[in-house]
Each structure stands twice: as C-alpha cells, then as structure tokens.
Amino acid sequence: MNLFVNGKNTDITDPLTVSELLVREDVKMPQMVSVELNGQILKRSAFETTRLKDADEVEFLYYMGGGKCL
C-alpha cells in the first residue's frame, strides 16, 4: 500500500500501525511527536492500535522549543 508520510509517497508492503510506522521512519523520540492522520490529530493512546490503510496521509509533527537548551 501507499502512504503519504510528511507529504512523501511511501510504499509499504506489510500492514502496520502508527507505532510501527514511527519505528520504520526511524523516529528516535516518539514522545516528541504528535501524529496527524488524514487531517485529524490522533490520540497518543491510539498509536498502537491504529492500523494504516492505503492512501492514508500521515504527518509527524515535532515539538519545537526555542533557541535555548530546549
């Protein structure tokens, strides 16, 4: 199936969940990411259980602080 991950067309062979996609996309700190699926913010508690389907649009939105430490 084809997903759009942060706007990029991504070909996936096996079915997978949002959590698995975070691993596959090498997101080092998933706690620093909000996920939008097809225009709606997904609850963090649903990352494990939400299965992605063909043509889903997924955005990883990163927490970004300031120019200081964080």
Add this chain to the structure above:
Amino acid sequence: MSLNAQQIERYSRHIILEQVGGAGQEKLLSSSVLIIGAGGLGAPAGLYLAAAGVGTIGIVDGDNVDLSNLQRQVIHHTDDVGVEKIKSAEAKMLAINPDVKVKTYRQWVKAGNIRGIVKDYDFVIDGTDNFAAKFLVNDACYFEKIPFSHAGILRFDGQLLTVLPGETTCYRCIFDGPPPANAVPSCSQAGVLGVLAGVVGSLQATEAIKYLLGLGGLLTGTLLTYNALSMDFRKVQLNRNPDCPLCGKNPKITELKDEEQIVCDLNNCEC
C-alpha cells in the same frame, strides 16, 4: 491620524504598495504588538515591526544579554552584554524608528501576570524559548482572545502557526501539553543555526503585519515547517481538534496555570 512629510518618506515603500497605502500605514501606526521574549525570534520581529511603524510594541523578557546570545539575537550588540534585554531591544527599536512607542516588561511570563500583559495588544508574537512558556502564551491568548503567532526552532528546523483563538487550531490542538522531560533534547543535542531564528522570527513579523492590515492568508489551521538544510518549506493543514484540552468540546483547562518548566539536564549549562 494623518502622516507627516517625514513619515510619508519613511514609509514610502509601504505606501506605494496598493494593498497597504497611506491608510494601511496609518493602521500600522495605530496598532500594537506584544513580543514575548527578546531572543532569537523576538529580535528580528522587533526590528522589523519597529521599522514597519507598528505604533506600540511591547517587549517582555526577564533576562540580561549574554555573549552566547549574539550569534542569533541580532537586536543585541556586543556592547550590550550584561544589559537588560528589554532595554537593549528598546534602544535598537527606537534607533530604527522614533515613531514607535516601546513598552518594556522586565519579567518572565507566568500564570499570574500574563493575561494582564497580553490583553492590551492587537497581536502577540511568541518568541519564548521553553515549552512551559509556549503553552502559557497559547492559553493566555485563548482566554483573552488575542491572536498570536507561535513559533519554535531547533537545530536546523523551525515551525510556525498563527492562532485566532476560539476560531482556528491552537497549539494545544496539536500538542496537548509539554513533552515528557526525559524526551526533550539536552543542551548537547540541541543548538540552533543562528540565521534560522532570523528567518522564523521574520515570518512571525510578517504574520503580525498581515493580520494588522487584514492582508492575504494567515498561517491559521496550517503549521508551516521549515528545514534550513533542505530548504523545504511545508504547509501542513491542521484542523481544530475536538479533543483539545483548551478549545475542544469538553475543555479540561478552564483557567491559567503554569506548566512545570523542563530544565536542562546538563549541569552548568551555558546555553
């Protein structure tokens, strides 16, 4: 208010823009913008808003200028090291444009003081450097119904979102609260390309000016992300979140409170 001869010359490149004109310039001169944080984002925003003739500019910061600020906080000069940031910023804004009235607030924004500060302004620029303050700005602007520009920067990445409180997607619609402390990058992993702050802070000033003039489209319901390495600008459409703890259907946050500030995990951090 009518423009005098000097003002007509000073603002001539605005005035000849059909979408601004003399009326738009007069509107800017009678408008007010609050900049929270006289740092990397607040520096270019303050300079451009002053140059543009935004009549009243408020600046909030409790810090003094440090040598390590100068790599990106272009409103402060080498001679200003040790000086209150608000004083340093005020001096540069007035030097660029004596038309502007600058109001300074030497304090950190907290739940107890922020509403009283933001309520007098037409627009707020979030130039803060920590998550506790970013959520506080979002919440205070929501309760006071003041439009604002959120921005964050890290390393080579920046993001922006403009919020019309109660009408468009807010910061908590996307991020319901500060990230866990152990997930936040430490000093050694962080850092920021100086000019990135200039780009993103200038974009915030652009949003403020467009809002004040009622011009064009704002970054509402849209997170703009920018990566300086790839030079990719992306607009991500973000709908309001019905589960938002602040502006959702069943809000959990009904009054301001201070989020716990996540502090750097390195001892003697100089950043």
